[in-house]
Amino acid sequence: MARGSRVAVVGHGPAAERSARALADAGFDVETADTAAPTRSHTADCIVATDANARAAADAAGDTPVLALAADDDPTDLLDAGVHDVVRANESGFETLLVARVEHVLDRRAAERRATSEHERLEALFGQFPEPTIAYEFDDGDPVVTDANAAFTEAFGHDDPAGRRVDDLVVGDGKQVEAAVLNDKVARGHTLDREVVRATPDGDRVFWLRNIPLDATPPAGFAVYTDVTERLRERERAQAFLNSSRDIVAIADYDTTYTYVSAAVEHVFGYRPSDLVGERALERIHEADRERVRQQLDSVGDHPVTIEFRGRHADGDWRWIEAVVTDQRDNPLIDGYLVNARDVTDRKRREREHRRQARIIATLHSVAVDIETAGSPDAVYQSLVDAAEGVLDYQICIVDERDGDRLVVVAASDDTPDEHYYNYVSVDAEDNLAAKVARTRETVVVDDLHETSIDPANAAYRSIITVPLADYGVLQAAADEPDAFDDADREFTEILASHAVAALDRLDRERELERQTDRLEKFASVVSHDLRTPLQVAVGAIELARETGDLDRLDTADDALDRIDRLASDLLAWARGASLVEDTEPVNVAAAATDCWRDLDTENATLDVTDAVVDADPDRVRQLLSNLLRNAVEHGATDPPSHAREDAAEHDGASVHVTVAPTEDGTGFAVTDDGPGVPDGERDAVFDAGHTTSTTGSGFGLDIARDIADAHGWTLTLDDDYTDGARFVVDCTTDR
Known part of the structure; x- marks a missing residue:
């Protein structure tokens, strides 16, 4: 952290006052304001705002990072509003976390500035590349040349291309639609590595286009054009690429009736292209998304519009689709919407899982306080079981404590009958999972007990996760269905176990201190x-x-x-x-x-x-x-x-x-x-x-x-x- 960095604290009340004091004590130059209005002209390197002012601060801050002092447990709305990070001001000692987060944000900004410097250095060197190369930056949705090397000038016949649109320099007649789709991908951070046909003084030639995106706003980077015109079977290869692409390319008229659908639709949706041609796209969109998609289609103009919606698969399931739509009414070969679509169901699932995990982590940190302040091992074990049930949503969980050469159950879920777990087992038992984990002190996740030789206490158990508690014992959770525990469950359970071990270590130290x-x-x-x-x-x-x-x-x-x-x-x-x-x-x-x-x-x-x-x-x-x-x-x-x-x-x-x-x-x-x-x-x-x-x-x-x-x-x-x-x-x- 650079001492003396300026931090603006926006808002009033105890949280804002304590934040300002903590930041000042940490060596920051702190300025305060009751509302977000002054942030429009301030020169702070970072803004810390109460949750009442965070959204306004984010709107007015430009590229200045904003950290929110939240009063509730769900930061999703603040993050969606553009806040960079959230610190819960209702937690004891939040000032220490706030100072650390501010330091992290400022360090990250410093790293970005260093990256910018590195980009500038690359720009100075790119002129020596042997292949036609340009540096570009997006302006109003289009890539514009900021510099070009000699090889590019020679290949495309433009002596002074700087400041001109890339498409105007290299995209010939009939290629504008394709170029627009590629431009949209590049603008969204995609890396291109594909064949394209571009106009040169010698006519259209085939180039292998590779772009090197930079971490910049607006999007910028380098584009390298390798002339592959002499390669055989250009059109065959291009067609093979299109047929093997997982992205769907489709054309629909203005009432959303398909007039063309690429072969990728069979892979993504299970339909043959002929099943969809002549059908209305809107009829196959989830009813809850249909009106929104119709309104977004009405707004499609000269620039591509990205639309997300749920579409029905041939098997009846709903899949999330991301479609980039352009209006090609001026192109007589299309005369409608050009759609480039892909299945983003997995991405949506990951996003939901990320939000769920964020909530779990936040709750785990709160639960950790209860566990680590427990006054006895039994209280630690019970808090561990309660957290596994309440936070991780485990239905069946127990804690086995190591007692000499045995593992003895010391805590269990309230709804778990005694006959559904072994009251004790030998640590040396070879056919018992808890005993194995106690010996090896390594987490074990079994996706399906029916495919193993393990003999569970309840034959209905299908999957199980067992996490060591250092030398103290093990934590186990079971489920009636297979594959119930994923990598995130493993990580969260190990985090929970680490807090329990820390509490047990503390109790051991306290007992030893009493003995001494x-x-x-x-x-x-x-x-x-x-x-x-x-x-x-x-x-x-x-x-x-x-x-x-x-x-x-x-x-x-x-x-x-x-x-x-x-x-x-x-x-x-x-x-x-x-x-x-x-x-x-x-x-x-x-x-x-x-x-x-x-x-x-x-x-x-x-x-x-x-x-x-x-x-x-x-x-x-x-x-x-x-x-x-x-x-x-x-x-x-x-x-x-x-x-x-x-x-x-x-x-x-x-x-x-x-x-x-x-x-x-x-x-x-x-x-x-x-x-x-x-x-x-x-x-x-x-x-x-x-x-x-x-x-x-x-x-x-x-x-x-x-x-x-x-x-x-x-x-x-x-x-x-x-x-x-x-x-x-x-x-x-x-x-x-």
Whole structure:
């Protein structure tokens, strides 16, 4: 974008004011006006107008591009009125889109100017072409020579052809009608590549005419005439060309009765020429178009008129026809209308489809906001199904979410019975289309299921489209008829799916951020809690070494410090998002518990262990056991350890007895104490981070132990049926 380009904002109200500010902030030189009237004399490079002023602005703007600020969802009327582009001012943040559209328009205009410069360069070079060549420009419907090379002057015998009509220079008697038809084609942007007969000083000669149209208004370009007079069978070839043309050439008198119809009519309409000669053309035109065509025929004069209408095919269908009609009353060989017609049904269908697609795209962008702001995956999936039904007009659609090695239906059309889709399938299923797409992550469209080995949930399904949702699953839509989904459907469904994936990615990021935040908040508590015991051991060992001079005590301190180092490293990795559990190996729970017991201030507490082997991370199991054993010692006494060192492990004058043993069913192990147990009012909160009934405990020990169990794929629970103290059970049967 060229900074400083002038943009006129026409209209008043919030949309116009916000547009003017946004454009000014983007570096444009902005002028404003309440109505379109000032645009007749302004020098702006681009006009932005409210929808109330857009049509007037387009009428008055000349070749200056006009962008409309629309308030409704259908821009068709504004575009038909000559507006270059439409921005919906009722959408949030439309100013950003407006600035981008203005930049695009100005960049395109700059490109057009560069193209003009290139055209000028070509004009400077064309004189060196070896074949007769002219540069032309249309004036009042006729091509006029703007320059000619020496070869043209020599071939056609005109010393100074510039400014003269091409037809006056090269079209001989009897060729004016043909030339007029060709001129009309060129004026409409067609490229010519055909034989023509043109007048030269040596008489009529046959030339191969090729035109090179330029992107210009009025139409302009180059025409190259290659003399092919000496080729044999000129007339035969010309006749063959006419017979093989898909365009119909016809002559009708002034009451529209056909007097001649070319052979192409059989290809286009299924009639033989003899079926139509003598018939009135108007009688074969759709009744809704007939009066309009009659009025347009009345307006045909010296220049060709293009008429579009629906004509009946021999099979009864209606086809859209584009006819170029000229009045040849002055030509005694014709004396009526000369008609050049072609079937444009497919073009009309494409135009309608383009308009439909434009509406769908506009609606998809609106729906995308709902999808991408959904608060949960289920809401995303349901919005996806709703959009597929409401926007793409799909009758049957479902979303399969990937859950481990299965695809599970999580959303479906309201009118789709449960028996018409599989509730879940294996991702590895070879005969299931959803599973295949989930594996390959490539869209698949099946035009007719009856021609495949796929076994649909409902035998009535004939065609299906399946679009991947990245790693999340797939979106499927089915139809009861074959060939129901075309390339546009595929593109729109993939656009819809991309918005869903973006929303799911956002939700994943938000959940991960929440997990990281929780982990960071817990980090400080874990450090202070789990490092306390080995730190106390190290301090006590060092103090004893100082008091007794027994340096062997330092080995105990060294072991404790090693444990602190390992815990600090692991916890830091945990806080940063690393897994709690790394490599696993067989671990003897009894030996690990005995090792942890030595690090605890157990006083009169006793420990009994029974061998149990689990596949686990050794350091993490030791950390889990240390927390469970500390909980048993600290909470198993009537008085907490801080009350009196000598009473730390006693309750009612008796020592606390702790056991670590396999569970009865052999699925895990349990840590049991014979203390007072967990009060009924505290049992539901026992694993909550920060919850403690002790005046000295941090309340994080059991929470940490549960996190370690979860990281292994285990479960840690409080045995509610045990009444002789507290019993914590680790079930190791769940896969990690």
